[in-house]
Amino acid sequence: MKKIQGSYITGSVTILVTGHKPELFFQKCVKRGVPVWDIKKQGKTECSGKVRLHDIKNIKRIRRETNYKIAFIDKSGTPFLLKRITRRKEIVFGLLISILLIIFLSNIIWEVKITSVSKDTEKKIVKQLNNYGVHPGAWSLSQAPPSVLQQKLVNDIPELLWIGVSKKGTTYYLEGVEKSIVKEKEVQGPRNLVATKKGVIKNMYVSKGLSKVRVNDYVEPGDILVSGKIDPAGESESDKKKNEGKSKYVTAEGEIIAETWYKTEVTVPLNANFELLTGEKEKKYSLKFGDFKVPIWGFGEPEYENIHKEINENPINFFKWELPINFVETTLNEKTYNKVKRTKEEAINVGIKQAKSELLLRLEPDAKIISEKILQETTENGKVKLILYMMVEEDIARADPIQGD
Amino acid sequence: MKSLHQRIGPWLTKYLALPSDVILELPRITMIGQIHVYIENHQGLVTYSETELKLKTKKGFIQILGSSFVLKTMLPEEILLEGNITEVKFLPG
Numbered sequence: 001m002k003k004i005q006g007s008y009i010t011g012s013v014t015i016l017v018t019g020h021k022p023e024l025f026f027q028k029c030v031k032r033g034v035p036v037w038d039i040k041k042q043g044k045t046e047c048s049g050k051v052r053l054h055d056i057k058n059i060k061r062i063r064r065e066t067n068y069k070i071a072f073i074d075k076s077g078t079p080f081l082l083k084r085i086t087r088r089k090e091i092v093f094g095l096l097i098s099i100l101l102i103i104f105l106s107n108i109i110w111e112v113k114i115t116s117v118s119k120d121t122e123k124k125i126v127k128q129l130n131n132y133g134v135h136p137g138a139w140s141l142s143q144a145p146p147s148v149l150q151q152k153l154v155n156d157i158p159e160l161l162w163i164g165v166s167k168k169g170t171t172y173y174l175e176g177v178e179k180s181i182v183k184e185k186e187v188q189g190p191r192n193l194v195a196t197k198k199g200v201i202k203n204m205y206v207s208k209g210l211s212k213v214r215v216n217d218y219v220e221p222g223d224i225l226v227s228g229k230i231d232p233a234g235e236s237e238s239d240k241k242k243n244e245g246k247s248k249y250v251t252a253e254g255e256i257i258a259e260t261w262y263k264t265e266v267t268v269p270l271n272a273n274f275e276l277l278t279g280e281k282e283k284k285y286s287l288k289f290g291d292f293k294v295p296i297w298g299f300g301e302p303e304y305e306n307i308h309k310e311i312n313e314n315p316i317n318f319f320k321w322e323l324p325i326n327f328v329e330t331t332l333n334e335k336t337y338n339k340v341k342r343t344k345e346e347a348i349n350v351g352i353k354q355a356k357s358e359l360l361l362r363l364e365p366d367a368k369i370i371s372e373k374i375l376q377e378t379t380e381n382g383k384v385k386l387i388l389y390m391m392v393e394e395d396i397a398r399a400d401p402i403q404g405d
Numbered sequence: 406m407k408s409l410h411q412r413i414g415p416w417l418t419k420y421l422a423l424p425s426d427v428i429l430e431l432p433r434i435t436m437i438g439q440i441h442v443y444i445e446n447h448q449g450l451v452t453y454s455e456t457e458l459k460l461k462t463k464k465g466f467i468q469i470l471g472s473s474f475v476l477k478t479m480l481p482e483e484i485l486l487e488g489n490i491t492e493v494k495f496l497p498g
Binding site for chain 1: 478481
């Protein structure tokens with residue numbers, strides 16, 4: 001039985017044997033090791049049976065030794081089926097084209113849906129996405145993965161607090177959360193201005209309220225700088241006593257510029273390495289089946305000395321299913337390694353600059369650094385460690401409401 | 406040598422319970438109702454028609470009678486016959 005199993009795949013032929021005692025022809029075949037099945041006697045001198053397609057050669061050889069006549073009356077199996085299909089080239093061609101077309105259309109972005117953001121922001125997102133090349137009709141195989149898009153969008157659109165990007169089939173879904181800018185509430189009503197940091201007052205502009213300190217006074221955090229409580233003016237002691245409890249409360253307003261001090265620490269390496277992309281790049285495309293990669297465009301390695309590789313992998317879709325084939329875009333960027341050697345003075349300068357910009361980031365925008373002083377400087381393991389003392393001029397006033405007394 | 410073989414055969418099947426068809430070179434006939442006959446260990450086909458199948462064996466012939474016979478498979482020493490079987494006969498050669 002085993003021998004005739006799978007005969008549909010390899011193909012089988014029905015033969016009709018004519019002659020005296022035709023069954024003996026099959027007996028001969030079997031003796032030669034050619035399996036025959038479905039043998040039927042059609043008449044006294046006719047007998048039909050099925051043999052495998054690749055046994056036909058042997059059958060013909062056996063027939064030559066006898067005087068039976070053989071006719072092939074039927075054939076079945078995939079080899080014949082394939083032959084019939086391939087004979088109609090138009091059908092095969094059309095089938096191939098339609099599969100390619102479906103694959104092509106399945107890998108195009110059809111829609112970009114943006115939800116839960118205002119119209120304005122939506123427009124901005126669409127504009128940014130267009131810049132990245134994500135828009136309906138774009139080829140989705142060379143797109144960056146959603147997580148990268150997400151990060152890019154958040155960086156490029158300041159109004160966005162967060163955005164979720166997901167790709168479902170041919171549609172990109174974006175869900176955003178906008179930043180709502182909350183303005184700090186101004187304290188209304190009676191209030192004082194209080195120092196937030198210790199420092200020496202340099203300048204005072206008081207538009208409302210009674211100033212309690214003077215230029216060149218040293219203040220600690222929490223000290224009242226401008227009072228909102230105005231005692232009625234009186235020359236004598238008796239007047240003051242009379243008017244006690246009748247003091248007026250105002251909303252103190254003003255700007256108190258004071259000199260404050262900061263101690264910062266920076267370390268600057270004497271030798272620094274950094275990589276720089278030269279802008280020269282080459283792109284390669286390939287198809288990846290499991291672990292096997294077939295390049296389709298971009299052969300040979302570019303003649304760059306150092307290469308920064310960027311690999312972007314996207315699965316190919318067929319309708320909504322992902323095929324086990326990945327489209328891989330590899331970008332090879334030329335890069336150079338740069339080495340910088342600094343002298344100690346240069347390192348110190350770099351350190352000071354760095355410390356200044358770091359400090360300015362922490363301070364209010366109108367703060368100014370007026371001077372810096374190096375307190376300590378050590379060189380260790382090829383690094384210069386600096387402890388700096390900075391003098392800053394900034395507004396130290398903060399509104400503090402007067403609780404009803 | 407041959408006589409020894411012929412003598413030792415029945416003894417082996419009797420005392421060692423070895424399958425008799427292998428030792429004695431007899432055909433093994435398996436039937437499923439009256440629709441299938443499966444014959445192994447035969448020596449060749451002699452006649453085949455819609456109503457009769459005759460096979461050669463070591464000691465004679467096996468004749469199977471019935472109607473609408475089809476040889477479902479035919480391998481060197483096996484035959485599967487399908488049809489409506491009425492008789493199985495052993496004819497001395």
